[in-house]
Structure formats: structure tokens, C-alpha cells
Amino acid sequence: MTQTHPFVEIRHAQKSYGKLEVLKDISLSVERGQIVAIIGPSGSGKSTLLRAINDLDPLTSGEVWLDGLQVNKSLPHRQYENHINEMRQQIGMVFQHFNLFPHLTVRENVTMAPKLLKKISDKEADALAEEQLDHVGMLERIDYYPSQLSGGQKQRVAIARALAMKPKLMLFDEATSALDPELVEEVNLVMKKLAEEHMTMIIVTHEMDFAASVCDRVIFMDKGLVVEEGPPELVFKNPTQERTQVFLRKHLEGAK
Amino acid sequence: MGLDFSVIPPFYGTLALGVLWTIAITAASAVLSFFGGILLAVVALYGPLVVRLPFRFVAWLFMGTPLLLQLFLIYFGLAQIGVDLPAFVAGVIGLGFHYAVYNSELIQTAMVAVDKGQMEAARTLGLSRRQALMRVIVPQAVRDVLPPIGNNMIALLKDSALVSVIGVSELTLSAQLAIGRTYRPFEFYAAAAVLYYVINLGMEAVLRGFEKRNRLSR
Ligand SMILES: Nc1ncnc2c1ncn2[C@@H]1O[C@H](COP(=O)(O)OP(=O)(O)OP(=O)(O)O)[C@@H](O)[C@H]1O
Ligand SMILES: [Mg+2]
Numbered sequence: 385m386t387q388t389h390p391f392v393e394i395r396h397a398q399k400s401y402g403k404l405e406v407l408k409d410i411s412l413s414v415e416r417g418q419i420v421a422i423i424g425p426s427g428s429g430k431s432t433l434l435r436a437i438n439d440l441d442p443l444t445s446g447e448v449w450l451d452g453l454q455v456n457k458s459l460p461h462r463q464y465e466n467h468i469n470e471m472r473q474q475i476g477m478v479f480q481h482f483n484l485f486p487h488l489t490v491r492e493n494v495t496m497a498p499k500l501l502k503k504i505s506d507k508e509a510d511a512l513a514e515e516q517l518d519h520v521g522m523l524e525r526i527d528y529y530p531s532q533l534s535g536g537q538k539q540r541v542a543i544a545r546a547l548a549m550k551p552k553l554m555l556f557d558e559a560t561s562a563l564d565p566e567l568v569e570e571v572n573l574v575m576k577k578l579a580e581e582h583m584t585m586i587i588v589t590h591e592m593d594f595a596a597s598v599c600d601r602v603i604f605m606d607k608g609l610v611v612e613e614g615p616p617e618l619v620f621k622n623p624t625q626e627r628t629q630v631f632l633r634k635h636l637e638g639a640k
Numbered sequence: 641m642g643l644d645f646s647v648i649p650p651f652y653g654t655l656a657l658g659v660l661w662t663i664a665i666t667a668a669s670a671v672l673s674f675f676g677g678i679l680l681a682v683v684a685l686y687g688p689l690v691v692r693l694p695f696r697f698v699a700w701l702f703m704g705t706p707l708l709l710q711l712f713l714i715y716f717g718l719a720q721i722g723v724d725l726p727a728f729v730a731g732v733i734g735l736g737f738h739y740a741v742y743n744s745e746l747i748q749t750a751m752v753a754v755d756k757g758q759m760e761a762a763r764t765l766g767l768s769r770r771q772a773l774m775r776v777i778v779p780q781a782v783r784d785v786l787p788p789i790g791n792n793m794i795a796l797l798k799d800s801a802l803v804s805v806i807g808v809s810e811l812t813l814s815a816q817l818a819i820g821r822t823y824r825p826f827e828f829y830a831a832a833a834v835l836y837y838v839i840n841l842g843m844e845a846v847l848r849g850f851e852k853r854n855r856l857s858r
Contacts, residue, residue, distance in 0.1 A: 438764060440760060440763065440764065465768060465769075469766045469767070469768055470766065472763065472764055472765065472766040473765070473766035475764075476764075477761075477764040479757060479760070479761065481757055483755070483757035483758060483760065483761035484761075485758065485761070485762075485776055485780075486780065486857055487776075487779045487780050487783055487857040488857070496765075496775060497762075497765035497766060497767060500767065500771060500775070501765075501766050501767070529857050531857070542761075545765070546764075546765070549765060549766065
């Protein structure tokens, strides 16, 4: 019997910190090339869910699957380490605070992991860095250090660094929340470009307009539960759940 | 007896050789203390408990006892149980490990202070923990404590005089040799002091060079 899996599948994800249940039985799936936004109030578990996908914050119970392989497969410690390192190479992640490596140049930030893990030559690495940095419009800064870049530029380099591993899936955790307002757009543009190239993406965001314009589906989370999900037109314009309505109303007021 | 510095020139060769040995033993011990310090720091923070505890104990021994005694123990003590090390090697081991322990304390503190997002970013790319430590955490920690490590290196240079007692003919022992022949302690100890000072200046210049190279990368 062959069973077709969704490209990304989360099954009954549950996560507790001590007595605090942060994720309560969440299941969701994402098709190849789909772009999903996760929205919700602070503390609702958005980051925790996202970070469970690459096992940065392991689930208490539940399964995460990517392209037919279980990410959080239970294996003996040593084997698991190898397995998860390989899975993570296929899952790019972009953080709110960039987390570029400050002791390395932009070029080295992009090439370190591919050189180390894919054993590519220096020449191939340089070509890769140039390609990826060109893609995010950062080629001119290839030999700068992160400390010499603006926030928006740092985030674009961080995206290039993740893309250099040729991931199948990209995770964004509030990629623009730490940026000055005038720098948000340049990062959003890069993400839109990825969307046009049909990169599969899961995006935690507080920017409803951006979510509405690039995402195929919006997931509203509250208190560790998926309260509502659907296409952006529906979730943003005609939310069926009261909690979604309250959140969106508050958010609109906050944005003004 | 007045001062007469004209006694020095005939011993230029002796003193020059002393300077070379001092530089050699300092450089070798500095390299050992640097990489040993990194290794000790990583093991102290991330090693398995069975390794961590003995390491802690040895570190405590090196920090809690006089360096002079450690040198005697490594050179004379080990010889007695059949481990006959050349004086130079014994000196490098003693000085190197002694300062490795101090460097490791600095590096550990700095490693803990590296933003935890750095480890997360590295692991997210697929690096193993060891790769992340060696490529991301340790370089940043070392960069952050380069000035105090530099101070340790200067202290190491000065403590290298101690290896004269196990017979390494470095600068202090060379001066003593010349004094034995001339009975002119003031002139030769003063000459040695000046030479230490000059080596010190050279070393500080090298350290400043390293620190400058690091300026942008933070
Ligand atoms: N390491 C931890 N230990 C204990 N509790 C934690 C830990 N990490 C997160 N939490 C808790 O889990 C809950 C969900 O956190 P999470 O960061 O996933 O929320 P979020 O939806 O991303 O919020 P925000 O919009 O503020 O980023 C919060 O109540 C938080 O305090
Ligand atoms: Mg969050």
C-alpha cells in the first residue's frame, strides 16, 4: 500500500515546558511550493511550532515529516545526531535577530556550511556565494563583515546563507520584526521573490498585509491551538472564530 | 666596587643565546597554552562527565600550586619514575599547561557568553555540535578574550625565567652564567632586565596586530 504524504506534515504535535502546555495537539500539512503564514498573539506558540519542525525545540510528542522522511524519528543518540543534521540541511531557517556569524565575512557566512557539509571546493563555494548573494541583492557586500551592514542587509545575507544549502523548505520566524520600518520592504521583496520561485515556506509574522499578499494559507494560533486556518481572503476578511476576530481587530488598531 | 658595563660585551653571544632560548620556550609554551586552553575549555563545558571531572581536578592542581613546584615535579619528579624529559620539554609542558588552565578559564567564560542564537544558527544549517563549537562558538569566544589572553602571554614570558632552575639556558640562566664568571650581578641582571623588556615590547606588538585584525569581526 503506498500512501502519499503531504510535503510537510505535522501530526499531533504536543509540547510542554513542565506544567505549561505550549502546543496542544497541532496537526497541519503544507504542500510543495505552498506558502503558509502563522499568525497569533504573543506567547501562542508560533515560534515553538516553527522550531519543532527542524527539531530545534523538540516536541514532547507528535511527528514531523518532510518529503516522506520523519524529521524527529526516534533513533539511538549517535544515529539521531547524524539523521537530524542531514534533515536540517534540507530545512532553512531565518531568525528574527539574523544570527549571522560576526567573526566571518558575508562570503564566509554563506559558504561555511556548504564547504563543511557538502565538501565543495573553494572555487565552487565562491561561485555559490556570488550566486546566492546576487539573488538577495547583496553581492557588493560580499567581503564585508556583518557589523558593517544594516539590519535589512544582515537579514538578506542570512536568507542567502540558508539558501546556499539548497533547502527544500524555508522557515521564517518574524524575519522583519527587529528591523527599522524603512528596512522591512527590502527583506519582504526577497521573500516575495522566493515565493515566485515556488519555494515552500512557513512564515511566522506579525505583518498581516505581507501575509495577505504572498501566502496561500494563513494559520491563526492561540494558546497552543490552531484556532482557524484558510486562504488569506477568508481568514483576514471573514474570520469565523471570535478569537481570530478579536486578534485581528486589536492588531489593526495597534498598527494605526 | 663601582659599575662597569664594559664587562658585558664579551658575553654578547651568551646573552643572545639566552634571548633565543627565552623566545623559543615562550613561543612554544604560548602555543601550547593557547590550544590547550581551547581544548580544556571545550572539554570543561561539553565533555562527558567522566572526562570533565578529572580535567577539573588537574586544572585545580595547576592553578592551586606554585609553578616552580610544578616544574620540579615534571622535570625531577618524573625522571625518578623513569620519564626522563629534556629540560626544555619539561619547561614547555609546565609553563604551557599552567597557562592553558588560565586561558581555559577565560575562554570558558567567553564561550558561555556567546549569544545562544549563534549555536542555533549553526545547528540549523546542519552542523554537528562539535562543528558548531569549533567553527562558530570557540572563534568568537577567543576573539572576545584576546586582550586578557595576551596579558597571560606576557606573564608567561616573565615566568619563563623560572625554567632556569631546571637548567634551560634561557636569558636568566645565561645572565647567571656570566655573573659566575665575572662576579658582576648588577650589570648582568640589569642587562637581562632590559632584554626581557625588549622581548616584551616585541610580543606586545605581535598581540596588537592580532587584535587589530579582529576589530571588524564583532
Ligand atoms: N524554553 C522555554 N521554557 C519555558 N517556557 C517557554 C520556553 N520557550 C517558550 N516558552 C513559553 O512557551 C510559550 C510559547 O512561546 P513562543 O515563543 O512559541 O510564542 P510565540 O507565539 O512565538 O510568541 P511571540 O509572538 O512573542 O514570539 C510562551 O508562553 C513562552 O513563555
Ligand atoms: Mg515567537
